[in-house]
Amino acid sequence: MxxxxxxxxxxxxxxxxxxxxxxxxxxxxxxxxxxxxxxxxxxxxxxxxxxxxxxxxxxxxxxxxxxxxxxxxxxxxxxxxxxxxxxxxxxxxxxxxxxxxxxxxxxxxxxxxxxxxxxxxxGDHAEAPAPEAVVRFGSVSVDLASHVVERGQDTVRLTPTEWKFLEVLVHNAGRLVTRQMLYREMWGTDDIQDTGYLRLYISQLRRKLEADPAHPVHLLTEQGMGYRLVLGEPGLSRE
Structure with missing residues (x-):
């Protein structure tokens, strides 16, 4: 390299x-x-x-x-x-x-x-998800095959790390994704002490994807545990 x-x-x-x-x-x-x-x-x-x-x-x-x-x-x-x-x-x-x-x-x-x-x-050898794998929440659509994220009529640019974070949440939609799982998927290790990185990336994703980033209804924090992507319209929002 x-x-x-x-x-x-x-x-x-x-x-x-x-x-x-x-x-x-x-x-x-x-x-x-x-x-x-x-x-x-x-x-x-x-x-x-x-x-x-x-x-x-x-x-x-x-x-x-x-x-x-x-x-x-x-x-x-x-x-x-x-x-x-x-x-x-x-x-x-x-x-x-x-x-x-x-x-x-x-x-x-x-x-x-x-x-x-x-x-x-x-790379030519990357295994792509099925072409029909498009996940939607709110006004956002996530195309897992083409790595394209759209919000309404606009294409949203994500950094590779933001995309990986979102991809892990999408693949586990509705389920709790622990910090350790995110560390392993994003950086190849769960031995990272500074959780500030995850807070920063979730904040960036909310700013780009949530209608009201200060009051998210899809990209939710489970305090002390991790994060959860809610695809539908939840009754309660959590910051």
Missing amino acids: KVLIADDDAQMVRALGLLLRARGDEVIAARDGAEALAAATTKHPDVCLVDLGMPRMSGFEVIEGVRAFSQVPIMVISGRTDSSDKVRALDAGADDYVTKPFAVDELLARLRALARRSRAAG
Whole structure:
């Protein structure tokens, strides 16, 4: 796998480079945003690791620039913990967000999951669901075969991670989906301590798919347990 590491922290770039090369990956290093965007354009990485606070061009600008021509998986690696930065990065087109300092095992698991989803979305050997597998709730339709989500007459763009989250809920519609199940399906491990990632992604999905994101009636939280997709019109909504 060819991995672009864009970070102005030389020590971080060196450490990540050694880690990835040790497992057989090819590493492209960029020390500022402009260099990162140029490398993404000309060297065609399989995955991009992008810091947000870089000189010459911010990580947000890099993400938007890459998204103008490519759907390559982008993982943000940043010391910024504010939810507004996470939301902005995901809205710009990032697929995942890891906060520094991070556990190496978790980072590698997330990289593997991003690579798998990217191959499944574009690979010739991906097993597609039946073409008639279209699930509807409210004004939303989810086509599991073509990975197309529509809300009314509009097509909704989801990041690969948002799509995977929604796909797991759709396949288990009406049933409780535990946090551990989501961790395994989305990142290949259930040994993740920070549940803030799931709250962030469900918030993003509600913003894109619910009529009133502050009072969801389809994408529900089961406090302390996980999440549930309700296809019909429930009598009570839960946040």
